[in-house]
Amino acid sequence: MGVRARSWVAGGLAVVLVGLLVAIGLVVTSRDSVDAELTAAQQDVAAAARAEALAFLTVDHQDMDPLIDAVLAGATGEFAEQYESQRETLTREAVRTEATSVPEVVALGVGDQDxxxxxxxVAANSTVTNTGTGGEGQVRYYRLRLELVREDDRWLTDNLQFVR
Structure with a gap:
């Protein structure tokens, strides 16, 4: 490649680089307004997912019924049916192991949405105590994938899975 061709390539790359930097600057500048729009559009689904994840991860062996009811209030379909069918088992195991779990959502991202x-x-941490922990709280780390559906203007969890 000759000197002239190299200078054209270098000049072309410089123009592309400047264009890219300008575009990045525009994207960064306008990203706040785009995020605000996305946040407004996704606010209800994010709130529903956060509430369901917290309800799902909360355990108190002294009073499981309202906790299970809270999960079911945000659930629908097969997930609601499966969770309801495990009510007695969940309560029995929580009481047997004297389990408590106090969760916090540390990150949440809305993916596909229509x-x-x-x-x-959802990324959540939970401080867990039970007979196996000797009464000492242990932090557990959870990653959840929630599939939500809109029913009667409410977002409900149709599927919840642990992910790695």
Whole structure:
């Protein structure tokens, strides 16, 4: 490649680089307004997913019924049926092991979303105590994938899975 060709290539790359930097600057500048719009559009689904993840991860061996009811209040379909069918087992095991779990959502991201469905990934930590921990709280780390559907203007969890 000759000197002239190299200078054209270098000049072309410089123009592309400047264009890219300008575009990045525009994206960064306008990203706040785009995020605000996305946040407004996703606010309901994010709130529903956060509430369901917290309800799902909360355990108190002294009073499981309202905790299970809270999960079911945000659930629908097969997930609600499966969770309801485990009510007695969940309560019995929590009491047997004297379990408590106090969760916090540390990150949440709304993935695919349309008018009637959404996928949300949740990272949560929970301080767990039970007979196996000797009464000492141990932090557990959970990653959840929630599939939500819109029913009667409410976002409900149709599927919840642990992910790695």
């Amino acid at each position: 008018a009637d469905s959404a996928t949300v990934l």
